[in-house]
Amino acid sequence: MERVTISLEDNLLLEFDAFIKRKGYANRSEAIRDLLRDRLEQDRQSEDRASSAVGCLSYVFNHHQRELSRRVTEAQHARHDLVLSTLHVHLDHENCLEIAVLKGATSDVRGFADSMMAETGVHYGNLHLISTQHADHDHTHGHSHAHVHSHEDDQA
Ligand code: NI
Structure with a gap:
């Protein structure tokens, strides 16, 4: 002291x-x-x-685990305002790696990432948070491209 x-x-x-x-x-x-x-x-x-951020959330989960794929997809649909895009990689016979790109109020992005990582069966969760507070003034690079993503084939 x-x-x-x-x-x-x-x-x-x-x-x-x-x-x-x-x-x-x-x-x-x-x-x-x-x-x-x-x-x-x-x-x-x-x-x-007040601050806003983009976040890169990654995690691994076992798609054989009962209901887990559905819960993960539903959580993303529930916050479609935050989830810009999701990359799904079938790592092996059981495990999937997902990378979700998030954008919104920093507290919302953090809250969503925390709830995803807390989901039972979701492992190795990590959030890379990038503050966009200052980037907002840069009009040439401030825009974002949101890609429509179908979840129909996300189940395996
Ligand atoms: Ni998969």
């Missing part, structure tokens, strides 16, 4: 001390730490909501 010194106006300090007393903090340091954590978390969350 590092010790820092801060300067406060008298009025602000009076108000702060009253706040500490009301909330029952043991000392000023603990109260400042709590306020800082709160504020930083708030800031992190609002930035997360």
Whole structure:
């Protein structure tokens, strides 16, 4: 832990001390730490909501596992607004590798990837997240190509 010194106006300090007393903090340091954590978390969350990203989600699953292929496909259809395209590779007799390209609010992309990776039977899940917040200003490269993908032959 590092010790820092801060300067406060008298009025602000009076108000702060009253706040500490009301909330029952043991000392000023603990109260400042709590306020800082709160504020930083708030800031992190609002930035997360505002920012957008493209994500490359990859995972391996066994298509023989009961209902798993159907669940994976249904989850992707449920968030067709996020899933731009899916590449399906039949690795061997049992295992499939899928790579889904996602685009949307960073928190949505993360949430979708987390739920896919948490699915029972989905292994080696990995999300590569690329922030597009600054790329949005680049009009020549800011557009994306969405490819219509049929899932009819995804079952094996
Ligand atoms: Ni397959």
